[in-house]
Amino acid sequence: GGIITQTPKFLIGQEGQKLTLKCQQNFNHDTMYWYRQDSGKGLRLIYYSITENDLQKGDLSEGYDASREKKSSFSLTVTSAQKNEMAVFLCASSIARGDTQYFGPGTRLLVL
Amino acid sequence: GDQVEQSPSALSLHEGTGSALRCNFTTTMRAVQWFRKNSRGSLINLFYLASGTKENGRLKSAFDSKERYSTLHIRDAQLEDSGTYFCAAERGSALGRLHFGAGTQLIVIP
Known part of the structure; x- marks a missing residue:
């Protein structure tokens, strides 16, 4: 088995700030994904990397x-945080495109 | 537009009973995944189907690509089954790009 780690777990930012979220996986999966989830909605794909x-x-x-620095890590940058923005960002990985995706625990973002 | 319509949006079940969740797709999908979001917010993989049915304990899922739907059946519901369930599907022309339903919030009542 493997694990997906996301840091930080919680992120509080200021309007206009650039914020970076990190994701690491030790499955040795080729493909990684970043999703955003808003309250009461399904996940939406932001970026992925094969x-x-x-x-x-x-x-x-x-x-x-986004940046795929190496096979095991995939980072996401919010280029300019929007005031009152609140969402959960979920990272996932799969062996290849089209295979089962496994998700990390998420980073919860709040912008003041 | 939304490609995955999930229903119901909320469901209450008494312990020991069962029900079904359904996702309808507006286009032909290659595969579907079902997840449960637990109390800690983590998405737990339940099923991956490219066709047919799969069963795991008290859960059973079916996927019909031609008829454009997938179902998740829960039988003998237990308190720990409570949570939000999501289906997610991908088109053959866009591998890896999952389209999620809005989720079904399940509450199991003692």
């Missing part, structure tokens, strides 16, 4: 950057 240094836009990429 291999180291690869980056693919999802449905919600505007306002975000």
